[in-house]
Amino acid sequence: MxxxxxxxxxxxxxxxxxxxxxxxxxxxxxxxxxxxxxxxxxxxxxxxxxxxxxxxxxxxxxxxxxxxxxxxxxxxxxxxxxxxxxxxxxxxxxxxxxxxxxxxxxxxxxxxxxxxxxxxxxxxxxxxxxxxxxxxxxxxxxxxxxxxxxxxxxCSTTGVVVALKALEAAFGPLDVIMVQTMQAISGSGYPGVSSLDILDNIVPFIDGEEDKIEWETSKILGGLKDNNTAFDLHEQSPLRVSAQCNRVPVIDGHLACVSVSFKKQPAPSPEQVAEALRNYQCEAQKLDCHSAPQQAITVHEESDRPQPRLDREWQNGAGVNVGRIRKCPVLDIKFVSLVNNVMLGAxxxxxxxxxxxxxxxxxx
Amino acid sequence: MxxxxxxxxxxxxxxxxxxxxxxxxxxxxxxxxxxxxxxxxxxxxxxxxxxxxxxxxxxxxxxxxxxxxxxxxxxxxxxxxxxxxxxxxxxxxxxxxxxxxxxxxxxxxxxxxxxxxxxxxxxxxxxxxxxxxxxxxxxxxxxxxxxxxxxxxxCSTTGVVVALKALEAAFGPLDVIMVQTMQAISGSGYPGVSSLDILDNIVPFIDGEEDKIEWETSKILGGLKDNNTAFDLHEQSPLRVSAQCNRVPVIDGHLACVSVSFKKQPAPSPEQVAEALRNYQCEAQKLDCHSAPQQAITVHEESDRPQPRLDREWQNGAGVNVGRIRKCPVLDIKFVSLVNNVMLGAxxxxxxxxxxxxxxxxxx
Amino acid sequence: MxxxxxxxxxxxxxxxxxxxxxxxxxxxxxxxxxxxxxxxxxxxxxxxxxxxxxxxxxxxxxxxxxxxxxxxxxxxxxxxxxxxxxxxxxxxxxxxxxxxxxxxxxxxxxxxxxxxxxxxxxxxxxxxxxxxxxxxxxxxxxxxxxxxxxxxxxCSTTGVVVALKALEAAFGPLDVIMVQTMQAISGSGYPGVSSLDILDNIVPFIDGEEDKIEWETSKILGGLKDNNTAFDLHEQSPLRVSAQCNRVPVIDGHLACVSVSFKKQPAPSPEQVAEALRNYQCEAQKLDCHSAPQQAITVHEESDRPQPRLDREWQNGAGVNVGRIRKCPVLDIKFVSLVNNVMLGAxxxxxxxxxxxxxxxxxx
Amino acid sequence: MxxxxxxxxxxxxxxxxxxxxxxxxxxxxxxxxxxxxxxxxxxxxxxxxxxxxxxxxxxxxxxxxxxxxxxxxxxxxxxxxxxxxxxxxxxxxxxxxxxxxxxxxxxxxxxxxxxxxxxxxxxxxxxxxxxxxxxxxxxxxxxxxxxxxxxxxxCSTTGVVVALKALEAAFGPLDVIMVQTMQAISGSGYPGVSSLDILDNIVPFIDGEEDKIEWETSKILGGLKDNNTAFDLHEQSPLRVSAQCNRVPVIDGHLACVSVSFKKQPAPSPEQVAEALRNYQCEAQKLDCHSAPQQAITVHEESDRPQPRLDREWQNGAGVNVGRIRKCPVLDIKFVSLVNNVMLGAxxxxxxxxxxxxxxxxxx
CATH class of the missing domain: 3.40.50.720 (NAD(P)-binding Rossmann-like Domain)
Known part of the structure; x- marks a missing residue:
């Protein structure tokens, strides 16, 4: 064998x-x-x-x-x-x-x-x-x-785009996406971040990271076009994405606070969003791939989850964790998302x- | 004496x-x-x-x-x-x-x-x-x-509202404010946060905190009315504020990622915003109060500042630190703000x- | 079944x-x-x-x-x-x-x-x-x-006594044992240690802990006597044990710096000690118990191991890790020992x- | 002027x-x-x-x-x-x-x-x-x-030798000194220690450090001889010093656990040791030097002090902090010592x- x-x-x-x-x-x-x-x-x-x-x-x-x-x-x-x-x-x-x-x-x-x-x-x-x-x-x-x-x-794009895809699959195109990340030190490799820079500290800047989230999201959420010879980069109806990225004293696990609005109104309720995320299934799961998570998106009910240290190892870090799904007073829905940056994120x-x-x- | x-x-x-x-x-x-x-x-x-x-x-x-x-x-x-x-x-x-x-x-x-x-x-x-x-x-x-x-x-409201006030003073009323905080453990008192909850971790929830930011901001930025017998809570033209709050393994210093839009368009440029923040003067400064900071808002030029550990002690923690002022692809302007939560924040x-x-x- | x-x-x-x-x-x-x-x-x-x-x-x-x-x-x-x-x-x-x-x-x-x-x-x-x-x-x-x-x-006694037992089994009774521990926060339960006490800090005191190490070591290393009706607490030829215990900002894994001297001289060389530790086998291993580690004591060759974060999970935390075995200028041998305090330590x-x-x- | x-x-x-x-x-x-x-x-x-x-x-x-x-x-x-x-x-x-x-x-x-x-x-x-x-x-x-x-x-030698000198001044020559350190990351410069090596971790090794403590202590505690043309390195009656050094996730402040024995017996009591340390005065103090601390050695009474984060800034880091003075079951006296490694330590x-x-x- x-x-x-x-x-x-x-x-x-x-x-x-x-x-x-x-x-x-x-x-x-x-x-x-x-x-x-x-x-x-x-x-x-x-x-x-x-x-x-x-x-x-x-x-x-x-x-x-x-x-x-x-x-x-x-x-x-x-x-x-x-x-x-x-x-x-x-x-x-x-x-x-x-x-x-x-x-x-x-x-x-x-x-x-x-x-x-x-x-x-x-x-x-x-x-x-x-x-x-x-x-x-x-x-x-x-x-x-x-x-x-x-x-x-x-890794940080990966952490948010799974939930975004599930939302688009259930409720149609997103309009606006605002993301703020708190990213683990392992995202920077070894030796990477100096301990003097991050112990008892946050660094509110990661070179190139915000641009990556803003750009990559459009390519990933877009489709193929022209008979599978090109990517649809949302040129017609651009996704508006704004990201702010921070380095935090966490070893593994990128956390993101996300707010979104939908093109189609009225927007879904937090309960509908939770259900859509919970039910989301990707091709890797359907094909029964060895490393695919059983649950693509784990939706946490507790008010203070997901947390990097407690939730990053679930399913060997192959899935995404979402919690705190609630209404946003400005956009439609806000939530918290966690990805294991060294596993699914890499x-x-x-x-x-x-x-x-x-x-x-x-x-x- | x-x-x-x-x-x-x-x-x-x-x-x-x-x-x-x-x-x-x-x-x-x-x-x-x-x-x-x-x-x-x-x-x-x-x-x-x-x-x-x-x-x-x-x-x-x-x-x-x-x-x-x-x-x-x-x-x-x-x-x-x-x-x-x-x-x-x-x-x-x-x-x-x-x-x-x-x-x-x-x-x-x-x-x-x-x-x-x-x-x-x-x-x-x-x-x-x-x-x-x-x-x-x-x-x-x-x-x-x-x-x-x-x-x-x-403390977290304080950390963002000083910059917001300076913006309103220079450019007129704000329309939308999105805030995401990374708050120090000292904000929770002693013994407060268990070390098992926060070492190598982030807790994406602080009970009641988001509501406080969303509500207090309106009262603070509003004026007095009815011959100084009532507060103007923006009932007519409500401020739209959305906050997401996180507890991070930092001892002192609340950091916030903020995005704002202005009612009056075109919105100011990042350079105009920086200058307005730098020039902002409050009454406590004009009255030459003992504990007032010399500079109400210190605007940092370096791309990775302010940082809690490095900047929280400036001016004995009596001022606010702002950095990374730049255009927001969704709203008008985004920036990072730091307040010493145990000093100016309390x-x-x-x-x-x-x-x-x-x-x-x-x-x- | x-x-x-x-x-x-x-x-x-x-x-x-x-x-x-x-x-x-x-x-x-x-x-x-x-x-x-x-x-x-x-x-x-x-x-x-x-x-x-x-x-x-x-x-x-x-x-x-x-x-x-x-x-x-x-x-x-x-x-x-x-x-x-x-x-x-x-x-x-x-x-x-x-x-x-x-x-x-x-x-x-x-x-x-x-x-x-x-x-x-x-x-x-x-x-x-x-x-x-x-x-x-x-x-x-x-x-x-x-x-x-x-x-x-x-848990801290457990962390040192396995190696001590292996030394006594190979080289006869110990004379003096000096131990200094660096103990993880999980040893204190939940909520346990306040984050304000331990972030960017060491607490050089754990109530009752030094006495436990000094006393328990004697009971554990002693035998049974009087036809299995009493413990030999080394009353005749007391073990001299001195411990200093510290709480450190580590989640799991108690590290100890240990120096020992032997009653029988000349004392073994560091190489002999390493071999004795590596070869040590306990009854739980011989009985093939389900939770017994394959290797009771893992001896690390690298000069900077064992380390809590990297070595505490080996063998599901059921064994002990020892490293830096070298001559002590004062006693005979010194080394570093690590135990997973929530696993083998509890x-x-x-x-x-x-x-x-x-x-x-x-x-x- | x-x-x-x-x-x-x-x-x-x-x-x-x-x-x-x-x-x-x-x-x-x-x-x-x-x-x-x-x-x-x-x-x-x-x-x-x-x-x-x-x-x-x-x-x-x-x-x-x-x-x-x-x-x-x-x-x-x-x-x-x-x-x-x-x-x-x-x-x-x-x-x-x-x-x-x-x-x-x-x-x-x-x-x-x-x-x-x-x-x-x-x-x-x-x-x-x-x-x-x-x-x-x-x-x-x-x-x-x-x-x-x-x-x-x-820096780590400095952290222990002040107390040792005070002991020798009061009670005559030391015989044996055992030191175990927990050293801050700032001791390694910038970028120095990688955050991946030290967050939620201890590194039980600092290259060359143990040898420095063991050797430097003898030169510092020795006198001059031969008409001020040479150092007395204790060749006649060597100090026996054994050190174990660890890197810990603390920003500033080296903590050491120290046990000592005296040549002259009976050894002083913990109370006598505390008093001798408290009363110790060095030449820099007597000469009223600008940067000299008022108190060379601050003796802490609380059972859990000194601690790096709380005590390193006292007297602008120019003095040494000692606590937990007590009898050692093996040597004579044991205690804990703290030095601000970037200040007095450098x-x-x-x-x-x-x-x-x-x-x-x-x-x-």
Whole structure:
């Protein structure tokens, strides 16, 4: 059976996203880690040595992965891989991912570089896996038989867009979206945020983050058009999104306060919203993907939930948590949303996207 | 000189707000602490003994205050006081403050109980000290010669309303205000928030807080009407305010993300807003009150400020800090605001209100 | 098969230790929760309602346990239980546990009340399960056919005594033990430590804790004597133990810096100590108990481990972590030790003690 | 009067220790900042621009200092300085400080490089300012008329050695010293400790720190010998010191648990120790130096003090706090000690050493 698994590689394997890929994939029913890529200083060492002193997970390195030799991020070392997961920083990600695609490898990337590319789908696996239908167009345009890049969204975008999608699915297009985030330090990688900046403190600024939420939301909530060769970016009837982002002293879990209004009035009641969120089902669930959560959106009844520390680990961080659904005195509805930024907000998204791709024939 | 000082008393002297009153008043040029009130379990003990194990300030108890005997919160022990400051919890505050007023004492209260009373002014000292003009009406209605109650606002309201007032002063009435707060644990008193609830966590709920911001803002930004016998609560053209409040692992300093729109269009530019905030001057400054900040609103230029830990102590916490003034894609302008919740957000407000009252003849 | 499980009850089921008992026992191969006890205010409610707002675990309440009705802590409600686990606070624990024993119930208690009782064993399950041999004497003295009390140790004692036992097993009696702890806030229950006391702070004092470490260590490391009717408390050749205890802003995981000297000289080298700790095996492991860790003591090689956040979850918190084994310039050897205070330091100890009791026939 | 001040320079002015030097010296009665040195990337910029984004103090940059142009750390830019304070990292400190001394400048350094140099005094200003008497020998050996280097101790050593000195002064030589520290993140500079390493965590290792405490203590507590040309390093009757060092999530303030034994027996009682610490007076106090604390050692009576957050700011962090003085079951006495690591543990030590040097004629 093991021989039937799809061989996969991980780029940026020693980084924080890479470490999560390793934990998610080390015992996966469909994928099998065979290749690890990192910077040249790590190349040639067994993984456990390359990552020594930087493994920051609460579980030990899976024994068999620890022995896999790390290579530089060059396609030749990943030739056998049916999927390559990229946890690279944005600096190397641009050229490296392009080179891998050019070498006819399928790249499922957590990096930001190709999210706005008109050929690359930007997929939150609980939201818009139908965007994979642009893959044939991407391959055709680049004259590639097998290679392509699928990206997933920024962690904070992911945290709000699942609930937004569920609302649009039930009540039609949104008009205005106001988001204010409180984002965990793990979103910034390692060493990332200095403790002197965040202990007993909030930093009300995360470089580029507000723009990402405002822009990515439109691409993700939009559809495909022109016979699956382009994205509908809401040019006709733009979504109006305003985001304010803050870094907070929380290890994992991005919390967002969201207010929305609907184009169609009268707007739904808080009870109707709660029910719509609770009932929301995405394609990854319907396809019974291994990493899909049982409940896409967990709706909390207690007045003080969701909370990062208490709710981020539910369903192994693969779902979204929503609470405090109530009327907004200015817009229609306001609520609080929580995503596990290192799981669904990062590695889990790439893995789940690949699982959907497998079920839908894009890994054939 | 000392003999010329106005004798003052402090109710709730052993609590966290009471401790701040003591630090602010122990060496004040115009006020002199002569009486301290607390619960019956403290009564009869010298202050330093009554507060033992609960003094949580980074400075020692002022030596002469430590010797003052604590009494129960009954007017007879405060007969000599020209001003009584109340740091009581809301439970005892209602009847106690009423009894003190009835005994012809002037109460400057940090408690919430009389904020919505149609006879009592709700004053943020950097905003609406003109509301003291309702005091004669309060006294007349209650047939009191000297006694009255002046309240100050909730700490989170205070944190946003100073900037809002400056905006209205420069650009006319606001239309919509959206506020999302990240509030320090000290706002909840001692023992207050359990460490198990807040370490590595955010609690997206503070009981009653959102309603306070939404309601108090209207009273504070409104004027007096009917010949100084009533408050203009914006009944005609209501302010629309929506607040979301969160508790964060920060010791002192409430941060708020604010978005606003103006009734008058076109709205001012971010540069015009920054200049208006920088130039804003309140009555307490013009009257040269001892505790007034030199700069009511400090506008930060750096992209990642204000931050609670770095900026809360400026001007001894008596001013407000604003930063990140920029266009809002949905409303007109968005920005970040910081208030020191234990200083201007609590004890400093009461003290500064009393200083203004002194200058304006309300302590005669 | 389920019908063959031993029915168990939990006292103090809504508290923090009780919640851990529930997670450990809700899916246990040998035990089955049938009765829950809490204070009278909870009695009569289904568990999920009784614990509402106080469930502070990162996993949801097991569904079937949520429906179990809570009773007062009276033996009549626990008649069917083969084992009763007590997570009671010390205040109720004394009389309640005595009453349960008197009613011929077997109590495995995490409370401190009977630890120093000359009839009750004080058992750290990785150390001295042989002390259960005093149970027949306890029953005989009290004229009970089935009832007895087995206690487990204070969480901080547990954290150091496993390594000490391994050292004594390999190198003979210890002479001097110096311990300095850095203890997590969860050790203090809920609400427990105020966030104002511990954020950006250390409290160098935990009431009664140093004495517990100094006293309990002697009972645990001692043997039984006088034909299993008494404990050898090292009266002849006393262990000299000195402890300093601190509360730190860590959620779970007590860390201790330990220095020891041996009676037999020359003392072992750090390498010999590391090997002895690594090879140490306790009776619970040999009996293949369900909750026993695979490795009683995990010896870390990295110079900066163990760390609470990274290492407390290994083996579901059932083992102990040791690192930084090196020569002490004053005593013989110094090292760092970590225990998960809410797991092995509390609920896991009681459960594992009961599992050992089952294997050894004390639940027959 | 201003013209009579001694001109001083600061090396490493943009770093965290340098920032503290600026705050301590910007309004000093005897010293006047005229020159600032930093890395070549800062050179040529006014200070406020050079430090932009890295100023991490809770007070703004003193206005006049913000305008001083930053230079590279070369003696020619510091020619007019009667004293040069060095907050350099150890990497540049070695050659730079030597070059400054060679250029006949007096360097008061917080860096570790010359602490073990047999010509350079290692001075904790509350302990051994008499060691300045080796300065003439240092100058003579190096054929310098004016230049010399005076170092101060590592922050954690400083935190314990003041109390140890007071004990030796009262009760004669110590025999054994066991120290376990809990050190603040600011001790590691900026960006220093990653928040992912320390939030909800302890790191039981600080590179080189234990060795510093064990070694520096002997040099500081020793005297001068051979006619003030050498240090007495306790070769004859060595102090036995064992240290264990931990990094904790505290911003400022190093806490230490200390146990000691005395050579002379019977050892003093806890009460005698408390009295000796309370009465301890150092030379800097007797000389009435500007930055000297009024009380060298504040002895706390409360059972849970000193605590970093509450006690680190007393006396502007220039004194030491001791509490929990009690018998040690193994050695003689144990207690808890707190030092403000960024004040007395760093910049305040250098400044106070220079103030003593001024009073004693070493700046003539």
């Amino acid at each position: 093991g021989s039937a698994k799809i061989k996969v590689g991980i780029l940026g394997a020693t980084g924080t996203v890479g470490q999560r890929f390793i934990l998610l994939l080390s015992n996966h029913p469909e994928f099998e880690i065979v290749a690890l890529g990192a910077s040249s200083s790590s190349a040639g060492k067994p993984y456990k040595e390359a990552v020594s002193g930087r493994w920051k997970q609460a579980q030990p390195i899976p024994a068999h992965v620890g022995e896999i030799p790390v290579n530089e991020c060059e396609p030749e070392h990943f030739k056998d891989c049916g999927v390559v997961f990229s946890g690279l920083d944005s600096k190397p990600a641009g050229p490296v991912e392009a080179a891998f695609r050019e070498a006819n490898l399928r790249v499922f990337s957590n990096a930001k570089n190709y999210r706005r590319d008109p050929l690359c789908p930007l997929i939150v696996p609980l939201v818009n896996t139908d965007h994979m239908d642009i893959i044939p167009h991407q391959q055709k345009e680049l004259s590639l038989e097998r290679g392509y890049i699928v990206t997933n969204a920024n 590695a889990t998204s790439s893995v789940l996207n690949a699982e959907v791709a497998l079920k839908k024939g894009f890994l054939a | 000392g003999s010329a000082k106005i004798k003052v008393g402090i109710l709730g002297a052993t609590g966290t707000v009471g401790q701040r009153f003591i630090l602010l008043l122990s060496n004040h040029p115009e006020f002199e602490i002569v009486a301290l009130g607390a619960s019956s379990s403290s009564a009869g003990k010298p202050y330093k003994e009554a507060v033992s194990g609960r003094w949580k300030q980074a400075q020692p108890i002022p030596a002469h205050v430590g010797e003052i005997p604590v009494n129960e919160c009954e007017p007879e022990h405060f007969k000599d006081c020209g001003v009584v400051f109340s740091g009581l919890d809301s439970k005892p505050a209602g009847p106690v403050e009423a009894a003190f007023r009835e005994a012809n004492l002037r109460v400057f209260s940090n408690a919430k109980n009389y904020r919505r009373d149609p006879l009592c002014p709700l004053i943020v000292p950097l905003v609406n000290t003109d509301h003291m003009d309702i005091i004669p009406h309060q006294q007349k209605e209650l047939s009191l010669e000297r006694g009255y109650i002046v309240t100050n606002a909730n 004890a400093t407000s009461s003290v500064l209100n009393a200083e203004v009252a002194l200058k304006k003849g309300f302590l005669a | 389920g019908s063959a499980k031993i029915k168990v009850g939990i006292l103090g089921a809504t508290g923090t230790v009780g919640q851990r008992f529930i997670l450990l026992l809700s899916n246990h191969p040998e035990f089955e929760i049938v009765a829950l006890g809490a204070s009278s205010s909870s009695a009569g409610k289904p568990y999920k309602e009784a614990v509402s707002g106080r469930w502070k675990q990162a996993q949801p309440i097991p569904a079937h346990v949520g429906e179990i009705p809570v009773n007062e802590c009276e033996p009549e409600h626990f008649k069917d239980c083969g084992v009763v686990f007590s997570g009671l606070d010390s205040k109720p624990a004394g009389p309640v546990e005595a009453a349960f024993r008197e009613a011929n119930l077997r109590v495995f208690s995490n409370a401190k009340n009977y630890r120093r009782d000359p009839l009750c064993p004080l058992i750290v399950p990785l150390v001295n399960t042989d002390h259960m041999d005093i149970i027949p004497h306890q029953q005989k003295e009290l004229s009970l056919e089935r009832g007895y009390i087995v206690t487990n140790a204070n 609920a896991t100890s009681s459960v594992l003690n009961a599992e050992v009791a089952l294997k050894k026939g004390f639940l027959a | 201003g013209s009579a001040k001694i001109k001083v320079g600061i090396l490493g002015a943009t770093g965290t220790v340098g920032q503290r030097f600026i705050l301590l010296l910007s309004n000093h009665p005897e010293f006047e900042i005229v020159a600032l040195g930093a890395s070549s990337s800062s050179a040529g910029k006014p200070y406020k621009e050079a430090v932009s984004g890295r100023w991490k103090q809770a007070q703004p940059i003193p206005a006049h200092v913000g305008e001083i142009p930053v230079n590279e750390c070369e003696p020619e830019h510091f020619k007019d300085c009667g004293v040069v304070f060095s907050g350099l990292d150890s990497k540049p400190a070695g050659p730079v400080e030597a070059a400054f001394r060679e250029a006949n400048l007096r360097v008061f350094s917080n860096a570790k490089n010359y602490r073990r140099d047999p010509l350079c005094p290692l001075i904790v200003p509350l302990v051994n300012t008499d060691h300045m008497d080796i300065i003439p020998h240092q100058q003579k050996e190096l054929s310098l008329e004016r230049g010399y280097i005076v170092t101060n101790a590592n 910049a305040t030590s250098s400044v106070l050493n220079a103030e003593v040097a001024l009073k004693k004629g070493f700046l003539a």
